[in-house]
Amino acid sequence: MAWIITKEAKTTPKLQNPLFIEGLPGIGNVGKIAVDVLIDELKAEKLYSFFSHKFPHSVFINEKNMVEMPKLELYYKKFGKGKKRDLLLLTGDIQPIDEESCYQFCEEILQILQQYGCSEMVTTGGIGLQNIPEKPLVYCTANDQKLLKEYSSKNLGVEKEIFGVVGPIIGVTGILLGLGKRRGVKGAALLAETFGHPLYLGVKGAKEILRVLETHFHFGLDMKKMSKEIVQMEQELMKRTQEWAAEMIHTKAGAKKVDQEANYIG
Secondary structure, three states, X not given: OOOEEEEXXXXXXXXXXXXXXXXXXXXXXXXXXXXXXXXXXXXXXXXXXXXXXXXXXXXXXXXXXXXXXXOEEEEEEOOOOOOOOOEEEEEEOOXXXXXXXXXXXXXXXXXXXXXXXXXXXXXXXXXXXXXXXXXXXXXXXXXXXXXHXXXXXXXXXXXXXXXXXXXXXXXXXXXXXXXXXXXXXXXXXXXXXXXXXXXXXXXXXXXXXXHHHHHHHOOOOOHHHHHHHHHHHHHHHHHHHHHHHHHHHHHHOOOXXXXXXXXXXX
């Protein structure tokens, strides 16, 4: 059994030169946070849901104390004729758990994108650091030279040199770009620095990715309002983060100093 794809929209939307943006769980959940914010702020509508028997063998407990299956969902946003290019937005609770299911899922997504006339995508994620970055940097790579130059040459605040900074991009975020190149779908990955602790939420990194997207595509996001919300979230997280950091320092006490490493997964 491969993937079960359920159409959630009552009608098939006609999209204008849509841009696809992916944000699934990974280091700091940076990409997921960014895309979830886009879905909420732009009031995007659900288009498809995805299910597979290769999902992780676990369920979530929601705020109503009920169990929920893991979700992968594709949303869309129409801005209106002649205004902005429309959006397709991928979010979810999990990523495919093995190589085969990851490739199969990415092929399914790319097929849907081409059905809706989408020829450009942005994948998002986090770069895990050993310390909490005060102002996370955003790095960019792409499967198309002209697209990479476009992100690097404009005043987007994107770091131009990523080689040697980021290791292999594992998961949907990377494989979409690789398979997209084979299908003629150009794409870029925006990767923001974050703290590489498994319990840390990379809210600041997500904000930096949103800033780059808003500067480039002008979705109409209220970045000032978003900044206030992010400050509140950061304050709530800071106590836990300080405890984690103190624990890490204690664990590493007396160990030989090593060079800082940046890595990326999913």
